[in-house]
Amino acid sequence: MSDEPLVLGIETSCDETGVGIVRGHTLLADAVASSVEEHARFGGVVPEVASRAHLEAMVPTIERACETAGVSLRDIDAIAVTSGPGLAGALLVGVASAKALSIGLGKPLYGVNHLAAHVAVDQLEHGPLPEPCLAMLVSGGHSSLLKVEDVTVGVDPLGSTIDDAAGEAFDKVARLLGLPFPGGPHIDRAAASGNSVAIDFPRGLTARKDLERHRFDFSFSGLKTAVARWVEAQQRDGITIDVADVAASFQEAVCDVLTRKALDAAQFHGIEDILIGGGVAANSRLRAMATERAEARGIRVRVPRPGLCTDNGAMVAALGAELVKRGRAPSALDLPADSSQPITTVVA
Ligand code: KG4
Numbered sequence: 001m002s003d004e005p006l007v008l009g010i011e012t013s014c015d016e017t018g019v020g021i022v023r024g025h026t027l028l029a030d031a032v033a034s035s036v037e038e039h040a041r042f043g044g045v046v047p048e049v050a051s052r053a054h055l056e057a058m059v060p061t062i063e064r065a066c067e068t069a070g071v072s073l074r075d076i077d078a079i080a081v082t083s084g085p086g087l088a089g090a091l092l093v094g095v096a097s098a099k100a101l102s103i104g105l106g107k108p109l110y111g112v113n114h115l116a117a118h119v120a121v122d123q124l125e126h127g128p129l130p131e132p133c134l135a136m137l138v139s140g141g142h143s144s145l146l147k148v149e150d151v152t153v154g155v156d157p158l159g160s161t162i163d164d165a166a167g168e169a170f171d172k173v174a175r176l177l178g179l180p181f182p183g184g185p186h187i188d189r190a191a192a193s194g195n196s197v198a199i200d201f202p203r204g205l206t207a208r209k210d211l212e213r214h215r216f217d218f219s220f221s222g223l224k225t226a227v228a229r230w231v232e233a234q235q236r237d238g239i240t241i242d243v244a245d246v247a248a249s250f251q252e253a254v255c256d257v258l259t260r261k262a263l264d265a266a267q268f269h270g271i272e273d274i275l276i277g278g279g280v281a282a283n284s285r286l287r288a289m290a291t292e293r294a295e296a297r298g299i300r301v302r303v304p305r306p307g308l309c310t311d312n313g314a315m316v317a318a319l320g321a322e323l324v325k326r327g328r329a330p331s332a333l334d335l336p337a338d339s340s341q342p343i344t345t346v347v348a
């Protein structure tokens, strides 16, 4: 028997009910039930629908994770749960479930930050995190550059989006192009056969005048509007839109800005390792461009496999295991779900 902690992690901040089980850095189970199809016709996640789906999926997902891991709940050393940020009602379901497990099993409870969990998950795939590392988290709800010295203690925010998140831009542009929700994977696929220099879309906050105040911040709303204007103009002129070209050119603009700013931040802070996480990290062009550009500057890039980039319970369990290993204090049992938990609070 290993003396690494066996931790169960619960994630319910958005539309995925995730339950992961890890032993130290070893992933034993990653059960995910998604309500994404129930939201598709609304073109975005409906909070009440997500909360209800979490309630229904929670117990079966916990059972599935235990079965896959070949462990019984009695074997678990600690419970970790996303306490925020995220949708309030959705978070509540996870936090209440984790409290019930913690009380029922008599094991410590860790209410953790969703963003820190997106960082910690990479340990399951690539081993201990380089300290420090520069984390770029890009998903439907966040786009942040963070300096991470020790993910169990805190992260230092360097910049974030001032309007839309990167994933949100993918989802909105996909909608404009008539592609299904969530749009990221569809744009990624359509772009594969498109010309990425067909249309020169704007790169937000990269002009010299913006760099002074927003060097490490992002803005994607101007890009989204530029795509909308371009599509409208084509339609007005009766020209059939080449979806692949628009997707490829849009994706190129997003990836160009993301990788440029991440590399700039790493170099500015003397950091040699970049970690990319969040749903958009599944993007094939982002992975390729980041690796290529970083290599040219002697910087290493780590990106977890796509299944670990999108929301899941394993990431929460991975952070929980690290907290246990480093002897960090657990949360109190009156732990609240905090929809706007600051990125600087790793354990609530
Ligand atoms: O991390 P995540 O699962 O949930 C949030 O916390 O938001 O990220 C979901 C986001 C969606 O906006 C989705 O369109 C985007 O990640 N996404 C992608 C890809 N796969 C998922 N964006 C670009 N390319 C992809 N391959």
Ligand code: ZN
Pocket (backbone or CB within 6 Å): 114, 118, 139, 278, 279, 310, 311
């Ligand atoms: Zn996320």
